[in-house]
Amino acid sequence: MSRHPPDRTVVTGVLAGLVLLGGCLGGLGAPTDDAVGPKEYPDRPPTVDAETAGPYVAAYEEAYRHNRIVEEETETIQEVVVGAGVVSATERGDGYEVVVSVGFYWTFGDDGSGQPTGIADGRPYEATYFVNATATERLGDTL
Secondary structure, three states: OOOOOOOHHHHHHHHHHHHHHHHHOOOOOOOOOOOOOOOOOOOOOOOOOOOOHHHHHHHHHHHHHHHHHHHHOOOOEEEEEEEEEEEEEEEEOOEEEEEEEEEEEEEEOOOOOOOOOEEEEOOOEEEEEEEOOOOEEEEEEOO
């Protein structure tokens, strides 16, 4: 399978959405009393088809990336924002191969007043999955 760089239009849209989402959530560095913890993975849709496979995989990858950040970050995390958009959903055998484009960032640390000491911008990437009625398999990514 040949690898292609993420489509700039999709990546730009995902990143713009992240910026807007950050503003809706109170902006970057909004103080929080709650530690950021793991995010639950979405339930697989009752019927996996051309319309449900893409949105399900996008939500799954958002939880996956969020949880990886929470597991790997050594500083106190204040906020994690992940956005995934469907690039393609192609029928393969008894399921679908789905490619999603992902953008993400997180804020960390505490300057003593509840404000973060840093922000980490993740490099946009694409992730590929195979999903059917009984399995969700992450095949890899371009990170």
